[in-house]
Structure formats: structure tokens, C-alpha cells
């Protein structure tokens with residue numbers, strides 16, 4: 254369970270923050286929460302190595318490589334050449350002994366297929382994890398997080414009218430929305446897109462929700478519950494001055510690090526949306542990415 258911290262009044266609302274960045278493994282974050290479930294499944298089976306993919310700055314790849322390392326399992330990462338800069342995450346993947354194959358983005362898919370085939374031909378049993386921990390297990394991790402939030406609300410004696418966070422591959426959002434759907438709660442869950450535009454961005458979240466809920470899904474209700482805002486993205490990894498100022502503000506006032514790819518964008522987007530909301534309880538989910546904070550700090554030197 255990660256703590257929910259009271260940040261007091263912000264933009265005429267009461268703001269709280271759930272510190273997923275403090276999950277106590279490999280710098281935490283939503284990828285650490287998702288990875289816990291993937292590795293629980295890996296431990297039940299007979300797989301002897303893991304294959305996944307992501308960019309050089311991927312939090313997911315860092316966490317998966319770390320989980321593999323501590324189990325003495327080989328980790329194979331396929332990474333697009335277009336986003337292969339050496340970051341702290343990338344340095345840690347190397348430290349954990351991951352084998353990183355860098356290829357042009359258009360052949361990432363085929364390279365994954367050939368890597369899996371090559372490993373199987375050699376007698377290995379690879380476990381494949383989609384980029385970002387996408388898939389029903391990743392969604393399940395955030396259904397559990399939603400239930401955790403409900404328990405914490407009961408303890409704190411508060412009800413969050415809004416929940417904001419950075420939405421990327423959509424599994425975090427899908428899990429939260431599924432949690433809300435299953436609990437029948439009335440509140441607004443707002444994903445701030447960090448890259449994708451609508452309608453595609455929202456459709457991918459809806460696909461994840463339907464895939465997780467299966468026959469239980471109710472298309473009209475799910476559409477009503479899924480709010481994916483794409484006004485605050487300038488493209489994956491791109492950020493602007495507003496985001497930089499937000500990051501500085503949150504660090505100076507709350508002592509909490511954000512980054513410009515995910516959490517900084519989401520916090521900035523939330524602050525804009527909040528201008529038309531008053532006197533509500535608002536929860537921001539800090540989805541992690543602390544190594545990215547340090548990459549950016551280093552660039553400012």
C-alpha cells in the first residue's frame with residue numbers, strides 16, 4: 254500500500270497525492286506495481302527468461318530488468334533506435350545485466366518475434382511482457398490500486414471527487430475505471446494524455462477495459478466513465494515551459510519530484526482542468542518516473 258499525502262488547498266480545491274513513486278522496489282512507480290503481478294505469474298510457471306520492449310528512458314524496462322536480476326533470470330529488451338539515449342534508466346538496465354537490442358522502430362515487432370523464436374529454438378521458455386506492462390495483468394494492478402484508494406478513503410474520512418494521473422498505454426487508467434465500474438462509485442477519473450491524441454488514445458483505454466471486464470462490460474457505462482484529456486501533450490518526451498514551471502513549483506513547495514514526460518504533464522494538465530472545479534477533494538496519483546527527474550536535472554547543469 255502506498256501513502257496518500259494531504260497537500261492542502263490548491264487552486265481552490267483540496268489536493269491529495271498518492272505516492273506510487275514510493276513503492277519500495279526499483280524507484281517505484283506504476284510499472285513497479287504492474288511488475289509485481291507479472292512476476293507473481295512468472296514464479297508460478299516454468300519460464301526461465303523475460304522478453305519485453307521499451308525506449309531507453311522506459312521505467313517499465315528498468316523495473317522488469319531489476320526484477321529479473323534479483324531472480325537471476327535473463328532479461329531481453331528490444332528498444333527503438335529513435336529513443337535510445339543513455340538515461341539513468343538505461344544505465345540501470347545495463348547494470349542489471351539486461352541484453353538490449355536496439356533496432357529501428359518499424360522493426361521492433363519483428364525483432365521481438367525473432368528473439369522469442371531464437372530463445373525457444375535454444376530450449377528456453379521466455380515470458381513476454383508487453384511494453385509498459387500493458388495487458389490484463391497490468392490492468393488488474395490498478396483495479397487493486399483503486400480498491401486500495403477506497404480503503405484509504407474510509408481511513409481518512411474523505412471521498413475523492415476527482416482522480417487525476419498521467420495516461421500513456423492506458424492500463425493504469427483502464428484499471429482505475431474498471432475498479433470504479435465494479436464498485437459502482439460516482440466520481441470522475443481523469444487521465445491526462447502524455448502522448449496519444451483522441452480518439453485513438455481513449456479507444457485504447459476502452460479496449461483495455463473491455464478486454465479486462467469481458468462479458469461484464471457495459472459499453473455505454475464504460476464510455477461515460479472514461480475521460481482521456483489530450484490537451485496537454487506536446488508529444489512523447491516533449492514538454493514545454495508550463496510543465497517545467499510546474500515541476501519546479503511542486504518540488505519547491507511539496508518536496509516531490511515530477512518529470513516532464515509523465516507526472517509533470519499530468520500535474521500541469523490537472524491544474525488547468527481544476528480552474529473550473531471548486532471545493533472538491535482531488536487525488537493526484539504520482540505514477541513514478543523518479544530517474545527521469547534526475548535526467549532532466551542533469552541536463553540543466
Ligand SMILES: *Cc1c(COP(=O)(O)O)cnc(C)c1O
Nearest residue numbers: 421422423424425515540541542
Ligand atoms: C508508464 C508511465 C505512465 C503511464 O502509465 P500507463 O499505464 O502506460 O498509462 C505514467 N507515469 C509514469 C511515470 C510512467 O512510467
